[in-house]
Amino acid sequence: MLTSGYHTANGSGKTTLLRLLSGKHMAPNSTVSVAGLDPFKEGLEGVCYLGTEFVNNPIVRTDMDVPTLLASIGGDFYKDRRDELIEILDIDVGWRMHAVSDGERRRVQLAMGLIRPWTVLLLDEVTVDLDLLSRSDFLSFLKRETELRPCTIVYATHIFDHLADWPTHLVHLHLGKIKDWGETEMFDIGGMRKSENSQLGELILSWLREDQRERGPRNA
Template sequence: MSSQSTEKGVAPSIDVQNLSYLFPDGSSGLKEVFLNLPPGSRTLLIGANGAGKTTLLRLLSGKRMAPEGSVSIAGVDPFKTGLEGVTYLGLEWVLNPIVRTDIDVPTLLASVGGDHYHERRDELVRILDIDLSWRMHAVSDGERRRVQLAMGLLRPWTILLLDEITVDLDLLSRSNFLNFLKRETETRPCTIVYATHILDNLATWPTHLVHMSLGKVKKWGSIEDLNVKPDPSATAYTGNSQLGELVLRWLQEDLDERGPRNAKRSEGKSYESLEGKGGYGLEKKA
């Protein structure tokens, strides 16, 4: 797999055309996905668990091979070309065992280029409120996640794909982190796709939204196209309420379309017969 850099000074676009993807067991992961996210955009990827968000992000990152011609990052296939500057931070990155060993923060940051990118290193340490004296086996999950984010973002990237990686951050750390990402897209050529269920502090953050359900993209577009118009001078609560209401409506529509999770499984069966098989919470039949 060859490697290529995106054009210097130009943020990459993300183009997905009729992308369908099957898992190795033959089950469907994605169905006929179309997307066109412009250079410099900040996209929120919204959907319930199992909607296909992680699968899409992994295909965009080049970690999985997409069908020929279906995924293009800056005009090329990210799997075949191996684009430099594409950073994917997801579950496998979060579970890296090295960040739970008896090791100090400066050593970890140096291992991913901290001495070379010392200005970015110092900025991330400040923004994420990292104590350089921390030893990783003796900190909380939230503190450990701050160090992981600094490691993942230390080298300048042009495409950043984030998969639910801020869940352990406290409100202030998450707010500072999101402000850093927004400033990145405003001051240098880069593009972000961020899958999250947490909408706090996101009132004025995204430029685009993508709504996924059951492996399909149901809606996507710019904030303006989707009629989400947060007033930057208004309170964060007002803006977040509008964005939150839109996302909640989407997720309720998904639930209504899918139906009760246990409906088919429990048809004609008693409550007792389902105990121990995922049937807890169903009403007992007379």
């Protein structure tokens, strides 16, 4: 099991890194390797990337029903996973996609992206439109996936609600370079807080303040 989370300032390279790992962005030879393969040259079976292209797909804004959308990407074949995701994400199968809110549309998109089993899941903050309950249930589902079968999740996020016990590893990225990384237990912010969630938040806040001091004012 590996669930890795990272949070850095805007523009530091999170999306670029995920696109490199998914093979959607070309890199110099022998600089990116996932399971021993170059993701851009050879493609990666079982790698799922859910990023900005995914959430802005115009297809999910057309006058189409949920069962048709889910069936189009294998929902009828992976029936158990489809039904579990519908329940976890609290999806109404009677929704018409052109007439739902952004949060409801995002739930259907997540179900579409995750119906097929994956071995590496790359998430570029795709839970921003979910309410607190849906987001908590969704993250719990992902954590169970990594505990029940061999798979890895890399999750870039700015939101820390109910995330303290979720990652096994953390990565600190600044201006396109990795400054710190390792198992979650390695990181200590010097003093306990009211909860693990706020402790994790304080760690990330300290990283961001350090990065801002090193970078200096943007308009300097």
